[in-house]
Amino acid sequence: MLASARIQAWRTPLRGRLFSPEDEGYDEARRVFNGMIDSRPAAIVRCAGVADVMAALGFAREAGLPVAVRGGGHGVTGSAVGEGGLVVDLSAMRSVRVDPRRRTARAEGGATWGDFDHETQAFGLATTGGIVPSTGIAGLTLGGGIGYLNRKYGLACDNLLSADVVTADGQWLTASDDENAELFWGLRGGGGNFGVVTSFEYRLHPVGTVLAGELVFPLDRAKEMLRFYRDWSSAAPDELRADATLLLGPEGPVLDIIVCWCGELEEGERVVQPLRSMSAPLLDTIAPVPYPVVQNLLTEVFRPGLRHYWKAGFMRTFSDAAIEAIVDSFADDVPSPFAAIAIEHLGGAVGRVEPQDTAFAHRHAQYSVLVLRMWQDPADSSANIAWGRRCFHAAAPFLDEGAYVNYLADEGEARVRAAYGGNYERLAALKRRYDPANRFRFNQNIPASTVS
Numbered sequence: 314m315l316a317s318a319r320i321q322a323w324r325t326p327l328r329g330r331l332f333s334p335e336d337e338g339y340d341e342a343r344r345v346f347n348g349m350i351d352s353r354p355a356a357i358v359r360c361a362g363v364a365d366v367m368a369a370l371g372f373a374r375e376a377g378l379p380v381a382v383r384g385g386g387h388g389v390t391g392s393a394v395g396e397g398g399l400v401v402d403l404s405a406m407r408s409v410r411v412d413p414r415r416r417t418a419r420a421e422g423g424a425t426w427g428d429f430d431h432e433t434q435a436f437g438l439a440t441t442g443g444i445v446p447s448t449g450i451a452g453l454t455l456g457g458g459i460g461y462l463n464r465k466y467g468l469a470c471d472n473l474l475s476a477d478v479v480t481a482d483g484q485w486l487t488a489s490d491d492e493n494a495e496l497f498w499g500l501r502g503g504g505g506n507f508g509v510v511t512s513f514e515y516r517l518h519p520v521g522t523v524l525a526g527e528l529v530f531p532l533d534r535a536k537e538m539l540r541f542y543r544d545w546s547s548a549a550p551d552e553l554r555a556d557a558t559l560l561l562g563p564e565g566p567v568l569d570i571i572v573c574w575c576g577e578l579e580e581g582e583r584v585v586q587p588l589r590s591m592s593a594p595l596l597d598t599i600a601p602v603p604y605p606v607v608q609n610l611l612t613e614v615f616r617p618g619l620r621h622y623w624k625a626g627f628m629r630t631f632s633d634a635a636i637e638a639i640v641d642s643f644a645d646d647v648p649s650p651f652a653a654i655a656i657e658h659l660g661g662a663v664g665r666v667e668p669q670d671t672a673f674a675h676r677h678a679q680y681s682v683l684v685l686r687m688w689q690d691p692a693d694s695s696a697n698i699a700w701g702r703r704c705f706h707a708a709a710p711f712l713d714e715g716a717y718v719n720y721l722a723d724e725g726e727a728r729v730r731a732a733y734g735g736n737y738e739r740l741a742a743l744k745r746r747y748d749p750a751n752r753f754r755f756n757q758n759i760p761a762s763t764v765s
């Protein structure tokens with residue numbers, strides 16, 4: 314535990330707040346989205362601005378503490394609040410400034426996608442971002458960032474123009490294609506390994522009304538519909554993203570296909586029509602809607618504080634056999650209340666960037682597969698985790714060796730290497746340069762000591 318004199322000395326230069334374990338508000342401040350996380354950091358510095366971030370990193374160096382960085386607090390491993398570390402909490406730094414003429418936005422490191430969409434949509438603009446509004450822009454972008462616009466406009470990180478970063482030694486710098494370009498490369502897929510990003514500058518695109526909504530089918534038609542979905546979605550124009558999710562809805566287990574078309578509406582109607590007329594759905598809500606409507610479709614489902622199990626990979630072969638295995642594993646003893654296997658639609662612009670051009674290596678992937686469990690009661694943990702493992706095991710033969718760093722749980726070093734893929738050694742060199750003491754180690758960590 315840190316001495317109270319030291320804590321007191323640290324409070325003085327801050328514009329924001331410091332929470333030590335004795336302080337009121339500490340328990341609230343250490344809570345993250347995943348209710349399974351119960352880490353007790355040595356101190357939490359809720360920063361009011363860049364100066365506080367610099368000060369907090371100075372405290373960590375002085376006390377020899379590892380640093381956790383909190384953006385939106387959605388990371389499933391709870392890395393935003395590392396046990397015994399010093400948390401640089403950016404949750405009070407959420408401003409978003411839009412430049413409608415240049416079609417850019419600069420957002421602080423604690424902003425959420427809800428904050429971001431709210432500000433950019435006032436100008437009819439958007440960029441690829443998370444599909445649940447409470448997710449942080451920071452963690453999501455630093456790991457790559459998939460979202461409904463990814464096939465048209467690339468990953469969130471592909472739309473990053475620059476980032477302001479405070480490095481482990483307390484230096485403030487800007488990273489872009491023109492300045493600190495190697496760091497800029499690493500920030501686009503390398504996770505939170507290199508420093509605290511205090512603000513992100515994004516390229517924006519005109520996105521107003523989209524054709525979007527859900528098509529829900531009973532589970533007994535899931536295999537047939539997934540075969541159709543695969544053939545239809547793999548040939549679709551970039552304006553379409555369609556995710557197919559097996560889940561437990563109010564009607565029982567179903568296949569839920571969420572569609573978002575961000576192009577010209579009439580063409581979208583034509584593209585979506587074959588899916589709509591393939592087999593009578595239980596529900597069809599597809600209609601022209603403002604973009605924030607589709608961004609909010611899952612808000613109620615993803616309530617903070619639930620317990621989470623995630624396991625994910627990229628589809629290698631989306632064969633009939635893969636569909637059989639995935640649907641059968643889901644149908645076998647689905648535990649309630651929220652179990653899902655989501656097939657997310659990649660490709661398009663995501664794949665037109667070379668794997669070595671940004672730190673996000675998995676450019677070839679056409680679909681991501683995410684096994685997801687959420688539950689409330691700790692007593693249900695082992696049943697839920699066992700179900701998740703079984704489903705992932707069934708899907709695994711059809712997945713490639715890679716992993717999406719933002720969907721990774723605590724899965725060991727081999728999986729972390731798989732997540733950074735062919736870019737691992739270059740990222741390790743960057744880590745040695747910017748964080749040789751591995752101060753930022755609460756993340757999908759690239760240890761600075763990695764031997765090339």
Ligand SMILES: Cc1cc2nc3c(=O)[nH]c(=O)nc-3n(C[C@H](O)[C@H](O)[C@H](O)COP(=O)(O)OP(=O)(O)OC[C@H]3O[C@@H](n4cnc5c(N)ncnc54)[C@H](O)[C@@H]3O)c2cc1C
Nearest residue numbers: 384385386387388392422444449451452453459505510756
């Ligand atoms: C409900 C839900 C929905 C999701 N939807 C999507 C989705 O649509 N698309 C997608 O791609 N992913 C999605 N994810 C995964 C998401 O990308 C990761 O959980 C990501 O880490 C969230 O970022 P955050 O800032 O909220 O996380 P945090 O938990 O705050 O941070 C996670 C890690 O990111 C790093 N980090 C965070 N902020 C900073 C910063 N400012 N500077 C440096 N490092 C930082 C740190 O290493 C930190 O440990 C979702 C997750 C959840 C729980």
